[in-house]
Amino acid sequence: MVSRSRMGQAPGEDAMVRQRLKLAGIIALILAAILLARLYSLQVSQYARYQTLSLDNHIRLQALSPVRGLILDRNGVVLAQNTAVYALKVTPERVLDMDLMLAEVGQIVDLSDREILAFKQRSSRRPGFKKQLLKTQLDDAEAAKFAVNEYRFPGVTLEAVLHRDYPFAELTAHFLGYVGRISEKDQNRLEEEKYKGISHTGKSGIEKQYERALVGSTGFEEVEIDAHGRTLRTISREGAIPGDNLRLTIDIELQREARRALGASRGAVVAMDPNNGEVLAMVSNPSFDPNLFVDGIDHATYSALRSLKDKPFLNRALHGRYAPGSTIKPVFAEVVIEEGIDPEESVFCPGWYMLPGSTRQYRCWKKTGHGRVDLHAAIEQSCDVYFYEMGKRLGIGQMSGVLKKFGLGSQSGVDLPGEPDGLVPSAEWKLATRNEPWYPGEDLITAIGQGFLMTTPLQLARVASILANRGSVVQPRLLMSKNDPLSGEPEELNNKKNTRNLHINTEAMDRVIRAMTAVMSSPRGTARMSGRRSAYSIAGKTGTAQVIAIAQGEEYDEDSLKEEFRDHALFIAFAPVENPKIAIAVVVENGGSGAGVAAPVARKVLDHFFLKALERA
Amino acid sequence: MLRRKKLLFDGPLMIGLITLSFLGLFVIYSASGENFSVMVRQGIRLGIGWVVMILVAQISPETIKRFSPHLFIVGVVVLILVLLVGVVAKGAQRWLDLGIFRFQPSELMKLALPMMVAWLMTRDKLPPTFAIILLALVLTAIPTGLVVIQPDLGTGIMLAASGLLVIFLAGIRWRHLMMMLATVAAVAPFLWSQLHDYHRQRILTLFDPWADPMGSGYQTIQAQIAIGSAGIWGKGWLQGSQSHLEFIPERSTDFIFAVFAEEFGLIGVLILIVLYLFIAGRCLAMAYQTKETYSRLLIGALALTFFFYLFVNLGMVSGILPIVGVPLPLVSYGGTSMLTLMAAFGIMMGTHSRRRLMT
Numbered sequence: 018m019v020s021r022s023r024m025g026q027a028p029g030e031d032a033m034v035r036q037r038l039k040l041a042g043i044i045a046l047i048l049a050a051i052l053l054a055r056l057y058s059l060q061v062s063q064y065a066r067y068q069t070l071s072l073d074n075h076i077r078l079q080a081l082s083p084v085r086g087l088i089l090d091r092n093g094v095v096l097a098q099n100t101a102v103y104a105l106k107v108t109p110e111r112v113l114d115m116d117l118m119l120a121e122v123g124q125i126v127d128l129s130d131r132e133i134l135a136f137k138q139r140s141s142r143r144p145g146f147k148k149q150l151l152k153t154q155l156d157d158a159e160a161a162k163f164a165v166n167e168y169r170f171p172g173v174t175l176e177a178v179l180h181r182d183y184p185f186a187e188l189t190a191h192f193l194g195y196v197g198r199i200s201e202k203d204q205n206r207l208e209e210e211k212y213k214g215i216s217h218t219g220k221s222g223i224e225k226q227y228e229r230a231l232v233g234s235t236g237f238e239e240v241e242i243d244a245h246g247r248t249l250r251t252i253s254r255e256g257a258i259p260g261d262n263l264r265l266t267i268d269i270e271l272q273r274e275a276r277r278a279l280g281a282s283r284g285a286v287v288a289m290d291p292n293n294g295e296v297l298a299m300v301s302n303p304s305f306d307p308n309l310f311v312d313g314i315d316h317a318t319y320s321a322l323r324s325l326k327d328k329p330f331l332n333r334a335l336h337g338r339y340a341p342g343s344t345i346k347p348v349f350a351e352v353v354i355e356e357g358i359d360p361e362e363s364v365f366c367p368g369w370y371m372l373p374g375s376t377r378q379y380r381c382w383k384k385t386g387h388g389r390v391d392l393h394a395a396i397e398q399s400c401d402v403y404f405y406e407m408g409k410r411l412g413i414g415q416m417s418g419v420l421k422k423f424g425l426g427s428q429s430g431v432d433l434p435g436e437p438d439g440l441v442p443s444a445e446w447k448l449a450t451r452n453e454p455w456y457p458g459e460d461l462i463t464a465i466g467q468g469f470l471m472t473t474p475l476q477l478a479r480v481a482s483i484l485a486n487r488g489s490v491v492q493p494r495l496l497m498s499k500n501d502p503l504s505g506e507p508e509e510l511n512n513k514k515n516t517r518n519l520h521i522n523t524e525a526m527d528r529v530i531r532a533m534t535a536v537m538s539s540p541r542g543t544a545r546m547s548g549r550r551s552a553y554s555i556a557g558k559t560g561t562a563q564v565i566a567i568a569q570g571e572e573y574d575e576d577s578l579k580e581e582f583r584d585h586a587l588f589i590a591f592a593p594v595e596n597p598k599i600a601i602a603v604v605v606e607n608g609g610s611g612a613g614v615a616a617p618v619a620r621k622v623l624d625h626f627f628l629k630a631l632e633r634a
Numbered sequence: 635m636l637r638r639k640k641l642l643f644d645g646p647l648m649i650g651l652i653t654l655s656f657l658g659l660f661v662i663y664s665a666s667g668e669n670f671s672v673m674v675r676q677g678i679r680l681g682i683g684w685v686v687m688i689l690v691a692q693i694s695p696e697t698i699k700r701f702s703p704h705l706f707i708v709g710v711v712v713l714i715l716v717l718l719v720g721v722v723a724k725g726a727q728r729w730l731d732l733g734i735f736r737f738q739p740s741e742l743m744k745l746a747l748p749m750m751v752a753w754l755m756t757r758d759k760l761p762p763t764f765a766i767i768l769l770a771l772v773l774t775a776i777p778t779g780l781v782v783i784q785p786d787l788g789t790g791i792m793l794a795a796s797g798l799l800v801i802f803l804a805g806i807r808w809r810h811l812m813m814m815l816a817t818v819a820a821v822a823p824f825l826w827s828q829l830h831d832y833h834r835q836r837i838l839t840l841f842d843p844w845a846d847p848m849g850s851g852y853q854t855i856q857a858q859i860a861i862g863s864a865g866i867w868g869k870g871w872l873q874g875s876q877s878h879l880e881f882i883p884e885r886s887t888d889f890i891f892a893v894f895a896e897e898f899g900l901i902g903v904l905i906l907i908v909l910y911l912f913i914a915g916r917c918l919a920m921a922y923q924t925k926e927t928y929s930r931l932l933i934g935a936l937a938l939t940f941f942f943y944l945f946v947n948l949g950m951v952s953g954i955l956p957i958v959g960v961p962l963p964l965v966s967y968g969g970t971s972m973l974t975l976m977a978a979f980g981i982m983m984g985t986h987s988r989r990r991l992m993t
Contacts, residue, residue: 030759030760030805031927031930033760033761033805034760034803034805034930034931034934035922035930037802037804037934038803038918038921038922038930038934039922041802041803041918041934041938042915042918045911045938045941048941048945049907049911049941049945051954052907052945052948052949052952053903053904053907055949055952055953055954056861056895056948056952057900059858059861059862059953060861060862060899060900060903061900063862064863064865064866067858067859067861067862067863068862070859070862070863071859071860071862071863071875071876072863074856074859074875074876074879074881075875075876075879075881110848241875241879242879243879243880244856244879244880245880249879
């Protein structure tokens, strides 16, 4: 080996190292070219993509929730409103330790296990950047306490939110319905775009029926946010448009009176204006507090209410199916006359009726019998034997025809969701659904409103209004006007076009109405007690519908029967007879007799209607 | 003979470094969220760096060469010390607390290692024999290993690169080079198994950052969004939404290039890369012109390492290399590494300025 001086070098080394330096320099240039190629790709080729991502990062479109429209009664009393409450909301992805946060927040505000569970369920189903409700309706003290500590909880915000509130609670629950949080099921039904920033939707009643008008439209705000999700400034803003205010035809005072008249009984009252179909009162008892549903009812309370035998969730006025009993007799009386049977012809009522060639007895409600009765007396005294005879003569074909003509067995078209049809039986219907022929005996029981025939209180109120109108049919409805809260212009709804005339023989109509007036006012009228000393004229018809069949030769003894097997008490009426302003139907479940139980309820409602109306005028 | 009265420095290199330093201050001001005091502190560090550079430039190459082994041994000792009594910060044991300031021994090694390997190479005729190469590899592996277990993978990689670059410049035979590469390929699976989980995650993230956009992929994605959304002309100084709204983590230090690229666009990037190439190129030219092999190897390796810093940093920020903690030289906020770098430029300038004075 050649030894070298300290700073010397062997020949040839220079050239070689210089060669390597050049090589390294070239490699460095190649690496620089690779970097430039990469940066060109990012900044030029993919510029549009990254620009979008950058904007998405710091520009966020925030939905501005519209204010839901108010719902008022016909006199402007607020039935559904929005009140401001404080709510705690959590953006899960901004919370470092969820359980720790929940524990610490729980020391400041009262968090129930149910709220925590519901929050966890909600947040597990939604993306982490979406705010989820943790607790609503904080009281002022809790809100203030949290506000002071808010800085300790990144991702948790205190917000004032509008909360739907039903001041009349139970009194309006059935027809008004309620709103609830948008569920996954709702999400499939609702247009996603329209419901950005909206947490609640109408679940039943008017709230569901007029959802489109009530909901308004979402506004949008473009804001700049930083990496921690803090809003820095607003870039642009398009305000939300509040929903329409709705004015209903309901008179909340009349509603309250009807509810009071029913007392503790299960049942329904429907009152409407026969001239235009405006529903003035629609009561179903028992009821429930719709406010429980607004932010989600807890399971225990819900199943407790649901399993109640009294079925508080059932809107009996709309969904209750009842045999009309004798309240249907005026309808059959009308067809009796139209079919050319002499209304003056009398039938002898010994207290029972027997079909030729049969030994089965069909009883009249009056065991001792009515003696000779014509059509007028048969309605006035509600003689069953007269109508058994007419039922036999008319047959089911004629009867189901007139029932349908009076709007039974089909929806009335009321503006509430889920209206049932009810049931008008016919020979064809029985053959098709039960595979049995129609028996002559079934003509008889149909003629007194028993058997297969099923009607709703709303349908009965409509029957009363058709009678009141001397044969013209109106479509019942609850909405009187929509009111755009911005322009303030009410949009009146004209219901006249839904009016239809049945072209009933005027003479027949007059006879039936005279008989119904006698029900209330003649000394033998079944509802004479309820018609006494009234300042206005009333036409009515009582009804008592059997819940269970009483065997041959057995007596109906109210006291010995279990309450749930007792007769339903029914009553229909309109007033004043000459110029009807109100038509009403009352059903009291297992109440006993229509005359004794249902008619007094109607009288109270009518008194309130006329006397208060006079007071106001 | 040396005329001691004259300060020794290199004009073109000084111009390049001054330009880069001022550019860096502008970027720091923006990256720190327009924090004036951060910029001033960085300016003070730069000033100290410049003083160090001028001072180091006055040390003769002979002295540097002579003390290479001593410096290396001191370096290894303090690296062992730091593992025993060092200060833990950011999950790694990298600093020695010297009372007045914290000292990062791995920085000393950035100079000591290439000096040592160059010293070793020039003890004998070049190209080096297989035995010398093996010895050089061991000398490189010792400090590299000590730094990697701190753990500081980024600095470890840069150390290894500086040692290997000296070996390469010293004229390692191609077959030896191939053997080295083959060995690396053979032990790669073992090295993979020895990596920290977070390093493995970073390497995997490189291939698909969108697999975990809010976790391990976040930094890469946000940096790429910053760079890509700038386009050709950039968003303008202080106008970068990604950096000013704090979407980019480590934006003053390792990821400062994302801030720069967002605000100055492809044009700025081009200027920056050209500036680095100019500085590295000027240093390579100095190595080329130097009369003596030790200095040639050392200057060449230091110049290439400087460029390699740029490559690794831009590569990781723009998403073509895994994220290893390597700062952007002279621009990233931070103390010790800047001093080392300026000292390295001091060595290069001093050696080069004396070339005509040496026989």
